[in-house]
Amino acid sequence: MVDDNDFKEGFRQGFRAVRGSAAALPAIPAQPATRAGRTAFQMGLLRGIERGKGWDRNHIRDSD
Incomplete structure (x- = not known):
């Protein structure tokens, strides 16, 4: 079960969804x-995807 308040876990899952589970995880940014x-988890997921794809900060989050 996913904790909706866990930004760090969202970041980990987002980054690994793009780069794979064998990729070294970068430092987790501030929430x-x-x-x-x-939710905080969703924000982490978006930030992890951005980092995994090498996009500029806020690329996904500001496109709504």
Whole structure:
């Protein structure tokens, strides 16, 4: 079961979804403010995907 308040776990899962489980995990960034309608886990997931793809910060989160 996923803890919706766990930003770090969201980041790990997002990064590994892009780079794979064998990739070295980078330092986990500080948790940003949680946007309305999202959980800390979802914010971590988005940030992890961004980092895994090498995109600029906020690429996904600001495209809504």
